[in-house]
Amino acid sequence: MNSILAVSLLASFYALAHCHHFPHHPTCHDDHKDTDHTEEHGVLDQACLKQGSSYADFTFRFYKQAVLEEADKNVFFSPVSIATAFAMLAMGAKSATLTQIFEGLGFSLTEIQEKEIHESFHHHIHMMNCPNNKIQTSMGNALFIATGFKPLEKFLNDVKTFYEAEFFPTNFHNSKEAEKQINGYVEKKTHGKIPQLVGYLDPNTIIVLVNYIYFKAYWENPFDPFHTQEEDFLVDEKTTVKVNMMRRETNYASHYDEQLSCWLVQIPYSGSAKALFILPDEGKMKQVEDAFLKETVCKWEKLLQERNINLYLPKFSISASYDVKLLFEKMGITDVFSGHADLSGITGVPELRVSKAIHKALLNVHENGTEAAAATAIVISKLLHPSITIKFNRPFLMMIVDKATLSTIFMGKIVNPTIK
Known part of the structure; x- marks a missing residue:
């Protein structure tokens, strides 16, 4: 032996x-x-808190190493x-x-x-x-x-x-x-x-x-399956795949980072978690990934603002x-x-x-048919303002953060949502 x-x-x-x-x-x-006080911190603020700072470094270091191994994969x-x-x-x-x-x-x-x-x-x-x-x-x-x-x-x-x-x-x-x-x-x-x-x-x-x-x-504001339709997803310049694209128009915390050329949309779950979706402009994925650090996420958290969004997000597994x-x-x-x-x-x-x-x-990730009707009926807040259309029809990044523990529990990059 x-x-x-x-x-x-x-x-x-x-x-x-x-x-x-x-x-x-x-x-x-x-x-x-006892953990309700964490609500006063942003959902991504675990990257800004002293005790979570080092752990946040590991999160982004591991992501970048994984991407190096499989640059064009989920x-x-x-x-x-x-x-x-x-x-x-x-x-x-x-x-x-x-x-x-x-x-x-x-x-x-x-x-x-x-x-x-x-x-x-x-x-x-x-x-x-x-x-x-x-x-x-x-x-x-x-x-x-x-x-x-x-x-x-x-x-x-x-x-x-x-x-x-x-x-x-x-x-x-x-x-x-x-x-x-x-x-x-x-x-x-x-x-x-x-x-x-x-x-x-x-x-x-x-x-x-x-x-x-x-x-x-489940989403705090579920997507109505009635609005889900098949659309194109641009994997790269040469590859297009068909996806079931969910759609919902409501208020989301969002921001467009002009320096990095990407949209940020934060979608809350019912409960103690939120998801941040990051959509780089075409050809800007590497630029965003190079800057994908705890400092960047902390900055994004401070810039997110509620606005009416016509959001398109693929249904995927x-x-x-x-x-x-x-x-x-x-x-x-x-x-x-x-x-x-x-x-x-x-x-x-x-x-x-x-x-x-x-x-x-x-x-x-998919819609919630049973609660969609009631939730859809509540979208009235700021309809006086024109909505912004954000369509996740090309590779994007995502994070799921637990507010109770202020930690990133999941992180990913969706290159092709049709690959299981």
């Missing part, structure tokens, strides 16, 4: 932006009251899912490996204590699992541990305390059964939307860490899968994947390395 045993790290989530009602979670009522991921999975792994890391993981996630251990970082992730997990009656979010972690392998009690206790992780004994020598066990768990937690997270698992695997996020919400190990290594996070890894906080001796890190994501 190889002296460097394998640790597999996997992060997954399912994001469904549409429209169902969910029962209220009574134990979370007070917590949501990009969609959850920065908070990836960060949570690696922060949980860091509970077993020591020395340079620990420092490199946290620095890669944007945290400086000279400015913030390790315990504070873990406490912040614990709070985030708690808040993500406290949906109100208008939005459903759930976030969780699990460790699948090789039969007969005994991690340090302190590591297990800390992971349980800060990350609310579940533990499952797993026979990795029976790869098929191990795959079935892990995939079954993820499929259940993502309500059947991610049925196949892992493939072949090496028999030397001793731990698989899993993080999942499930997000289900996309998915993405990432080799996080490859992307992290290019971002300078290397030790944890190599023979230099010190994960002695897991076993007491530095004999482990991360052999695999996978992230899978899926997003589904």
Whole structure:
């Protein structure tokens, strides 16, 4: 057996932006009251707040690395899912490996204590699992541990305390059964939307860490399916595809950035989340992406103003899968994947390395037929002003931000909405 045993790290989530009602979670009522003060900050202000600043850096760095790998493809991921999975792994890391993981996630251990970082992730997990009656979010972690392998009690206790992780004994020598066990768990937690997270698992695997996020919400002002029509979407200068284009005329917080040549439209969900859609002018995508930083998003937040918009947005469903190990290594996070890894906080001796890190994501965006009529009838506010038509009929960027935790939970680039 190889002296460097394998640790597999996997992060997954399912994001469904549409429209169902969910029962209220009574134990979370007070917590949501306590976080109401975050409303005074803009939905994107997590990039401007001191405690969220470093994490925001990681979000945009990972996006840019993903785009470098697949410049002309859809990009969609959850920065908070990836960060949570690696922060949980860091509970077993020591020395340079620990420092490199946290620095890669944007945290400086000279400015913030390790315990504070873990406490912040614990709070985030708690808040993500406290949906109100208008939005459903759930976030969780699990460790699948090789039969007969005994991690340090302190590591297990800390992971349980800060990350609310579940533990499952797993026979990795029976790869098929191990795959079935892990995939079954993820499929259940993502309500059947991610049925196949892992493939072949090496028999030397001793731990698989899993993080999942499930997000289900509906628009505050749903689109009326009656207005959805097939239209052209310009993938590039040579490629046009047909999409179902939703349309709604109402007031949206929006802004046209003349310097970067792009439209910004912020669409609220009912509940504690909002989506920001960024539409570059033709030929300006690279210009916008080069400036896609926390400082830019912070500036945009301050410039958004309510105005009447005749909005066209494609109905789409996309998915993405990432080799996080490859992307992290290019971002300078290397030790944890190599023979230099010190994960002695897991076993007491530095004999482990991360052999695999996978992230899978899926997003589904469409109208809400059941509430559209009532919502459509309310669009009366500023009809004296001429509306501006904004049509998302070419590649665009998007962010979904949770107001309760002031964090970017999803980020993406839609190049071709017809590719699943």
